[in-house]
Amino acid sequence: MAIRGIHHLAIITADYPRARAFYTATLGFAVLSEHYRQARESWKLNLALPDGSQIELFSFPTPPPRPSRPEACGLRHLALRVDNLDEEIARLQAAGVECEAVRVDEYTGQRFTFLADPDGLPIELYEQVD
Template sequence: MFKSINHVAIICSDYDRSKHFYTTVLGLEIIAENYRKERKSYKLDLKLPEGGQIELFSFSDAPPRPSYPEALGLRHLAFNVERVEHVIEYLNSNGIQTEPIRVDEYTGRKFTFFSDPDGLPLELYEI
């Protein structure tokens, strides 16, 4: 029935800061960027490696996430990586803190978490 994930939508508090994080630091390619005047909101479409997208929205009055990361709803967004250590080194060199590496007890694969500028939990999962 489902073929793949089409997109994940993220609402940010500071559009310029989040745009920089997702494009410059994480290296995601911009597909489209639109300012929606009636909503006073940006919508930035970012290309993920296997065809999916991240839609980055800015809304000035969005409420904060109630807790990290155990709030109801989407728990986190995970990215497949070849070597967790290499990506951690890159993120740390760009001032992004990461949690200690853990090992998935079911698959034996390494993973860790870091956060976007608004505290959204992001995961690196070694494939």
């Protein structure tokens, strides 16, 4: 097997306009394409991350809630690499996004924090300093 990386992550939202604004305006991801799928009553938005990977944002009429806390089996969170954690936290807080207290990874010494998207999906910002 020759896996070269992650191509995309798929996220389902209960409030498409709100989630679209969060991922594009607040987090700053570029829109690659956007389609309404009439047969599914669903939007599909492809977003570009700076490293070439993508996020697919889907809407469905009545998605069930995602169990998150206490920790549920399955995908735990989305971790995004940043260069300057303090700058990103300040930018997000100015946009009304709450971030948890900064923690330090006990194994790497790198700093990180968590926030939530509009549907409560945990998102980690991980400061990677070379």
